[in-house]
Structure formats: C-alpha cells, structure tokens
Amino acid sequence: MPAHQTSTPHDGSTGRVVLDAGDINRAVTRISHEILERNKGAEDLLLLGLHTRGVPLAERIAASIAKVEGTTVATGALDVTMYRDDLRTHPTRVASHTQVPAGGIDGKTVVLVDDVLYSGRTIRAALDALSDLGRPAVVRLAVLVDRGHRELPIRADHVGKNLPTARSERVSLRLVETDGEDEVRIVDSTGPTDGGEA
C-alpha cells in the first residue's frame, strides 16, 4: 500500500537515487507555492499529513508557506489504519495518532499530504476517515512522489515529482525526521518483496 511500501532501513544503499535532499527541498517549496496559488492565500488552509512520512512533509510545507506568506498554517496528522480495505489480508497494524486542530475540519480547505502516491487506496481510506471527522469545504491532495499504477480513480493536485516506475520496482522514500536522511530511491525488487509492496 502506498504509504507503507516506501522504505525499510536496509535499502538505503541499493537502487538508484532519483531525488536527493536538494530536489526534495525544491519540490516541497514548489508544492507550497502551488497550494498558496490554488487557494489564493493561506486562509482556511489545513495541511493533514498521512502517517508515517506524510506528517513531517505537511510540517515542511507549512514551514515553507510560513516563510512565503508570513502566516502559520494549521497542520495535523491523519491515521487511516481503521479505514483500510486490506485489514483482512494484511498483518494487523497498530493505529497511529490522528491529530486535528481544535477548530476541527468543517469548512476548511484540507490538503492531504502523503509521501508516495501509488494504488490510491490509502487516499481512498483517508477520504473516508475525513468524512467521519467533519465536512471540509474542499479536499486536495499533495504528494512528494507519484509513481503511477493507480487502482482507483484518484489523482493528486500537487505533485513533487512524477516517477514512472515498473510494478516490480519499489520506491524507497526517506526523510530526515523519520529515517535520518532525505532521499528517494528506486529499488529493483523482482524477487519476492519484503511485504511493503501492495
């Protein structure tokens, strides 16, 4: 599944680097500008990161917006574990923390932030989770990497980098906050995957 196929500590040295720290930084900056442009400012914006790596990405985008606009944008974290459609076929996952600002999400422009967009199933689950939390005015999607192979009619509004991949490849996305470094690699894994690939 998209948010979970991204990285395990041992693949830091295999595959080829497609985005380095500078590329990731520029992509985050560009996404921030796009969000502001689309929203005509920072008003009523709420950046909701999807666990795990969407959460620090949302924080980075918020920091970048703060630099440009001089205003703080509300951020939060969304856990979609209970909304996944593979609960009966995958090992049970422990829930992560859903954190929504005290004002709630009603009437807000919610930008979902995730690291890698793949099948689209995580985003489907996130939309369900959102509707249980309230009724946003608009929901948009920002991802750092879109690797294709959608299984649902879902697309991102803001994409850091389109990465054409084969299904047999794996995208390993690492962030300083969660993995100690900023890097996106494509790892060829024609053999049996380590359980990450959905």
Place this chain on the structure above:
Amino acid sequence: MTRHLLSIDDLEVSDIEDIFTTAAEMHDVQKRSVKKLPALRGRTVINLFFEDSTRTRSSFEIAGKWLSADVINLSAKGSSASKGESLRDTVLTVTAMGIDGLVVRHGASGAAEQISRWVDVPVINAGDGTHEHPTQALLDGYTLTRRLGTLEGKHVAIVGDLTHSRVFRSNVKSLIKLGATVTVVAPPTLMPSGVADWSKEAGFATSYDLDTVLPEADAVMMLRVQRERMSGGFFPTAREYTVGYGLTRDRLSLLKPGTPILHPGPMNRGLEISADAADAIDSAVLDQVSAGVAVRMSVLYHLLTGEPQGNEGVGE
C-alpha cells in the same frame, strides 16, 4: 498477537503495548461526534454470557458496534442453555451461524479455553469463574498508564476479596509484565490458598495489613466482595470487613496525594469502598469504564483483523 485472548499469559509485553497504543486512538474516537470506525464492517461478534454482567457486556457491545461489527448478545437466561443444552452444543450452534468472534463469560474457570478448542473463531475471555478476566486487567493497566505515565517501578496495591477474584489474577500478571511492583492485601480468609507459592514464583508481595501498605502505594485497586460466590463464613460481619479492609474516609489520608483509586465495579459502597473514596478526585472508577470501551475496541480490532489463521487450538 495471540489468536484467542483467554489469559494475560497469551500476551507478550509488546502485545500489551500495541493494544494500549491502539486503545489510545480508540479513546479519541469516543470524543468524536461520529463514533464509528469501519474496521470490522461486515463482521459479527457474539457476546455469550452465562453469568450476569452489565458493564463488561455493554462495554464489549459498544466496542464492537463502534468498530462497525454486528454484535449479538446471548445470555444463558432465556436461552437453550436453560433448557439443558450442553455448553458445547450451545457454542457450536452459535458459531455455525457464521460468526467471526466470540466473547465469553462463564462461571466455570477454564470455560473460555475449553470453548476455544471447539471453535475456529477468536475467543475472548470476558471472565471465567475465578480464573481470569484479561480485558479488565488490560483496561486497568491502560487507565493506570494514563494516570501515572508508566507502570515501570510503580507500586500497586490490590485489596479485597482475592479468593474469588479473577480480576486480581489477571491484574497481577499484567501489572508485573508492565514492570509494576504488586502487593496484594486481604484478610487471611480471603487470601487464596497457594498464594504463597504463586507470589514467590511471580514476584509479588502479600499482606494482611492494609494500613501499612497504603502509604507505600502509587495506586490502589479495591476489589468487590463477591458475596454471590461465598458460601458464608469468610468474615464475621460486613462492619468488621470494612474496619479491617475497606477504603474508608480515614484511610484516604494514608494515601500519597494523587494516588489513583481503582475499582472494577460494581461497587459495594460502604463495604469495601466508602463513598468518599469512590467519589474522590483521585478515583479512577469512571475512567476505567470509559477506558474499558477503548481497550475492548483495541482487543477486538487486533484479534479480528489480520491475515486469516488456522485454529491453533489451545491458547497458552
């Protein structure tokens, strides 16, 4: 994670921590306006209760419903069990309807484990005789972890009718797993036989003197005097029990400030716990009830999702 939850012995420390982590998220769901998660949509859980229960059964029912499972309550009264059907036939009949999980309470110790050998769905023990009540211990541990930050190195006193208490047996196991020091206090007549060996083996202390234990405790768990299980003669009068082992207003002053007071309910006010203690600021009784739903949601989620497994038969 274990397939059945029959005893705290089925759980590793990491399993308990996972259950608590998920329970914390479930706790937040209780505060939302839409108290519903789709995790167990399309699944059916049966609460099979051969013994009276209000809070455990309704807690499991709410937990299942908030996870979108269909929950059906069956009690022995008014069921075919009262017409003489054997336990095995009742259980097999119920599971043959195509259910996904069974929550069982029974007056006989070991009933849940026996049932788990007959069926191929997860079985959760909601109390079997005087053996165990694992979800109660988990919710107590969860409540204490929230109150105290951690149980590592904390001293918990469990006081009261130990002989008849499955809550005590499950709690001793889970509290020790979570790193707490445990002292159990009871009058000699309500101290279970064999406790000397068990306490040595498991590493907890026993005492007959509540007043010396209370000032040392970081948390106090009062147990209900289970008169319905007593054939009489365990203590001369209720008054005498209260004087020796009740958490009276006077004894409250022996506690360190902020010491949480737990009681699994239902409380015998004026017997093992005074109204002053039950309604004290540090009383965690209502926290326990709300934690009960969150922890049972977490347990149902962890046991009923995941890759299908074959029946491993006996739990542990």
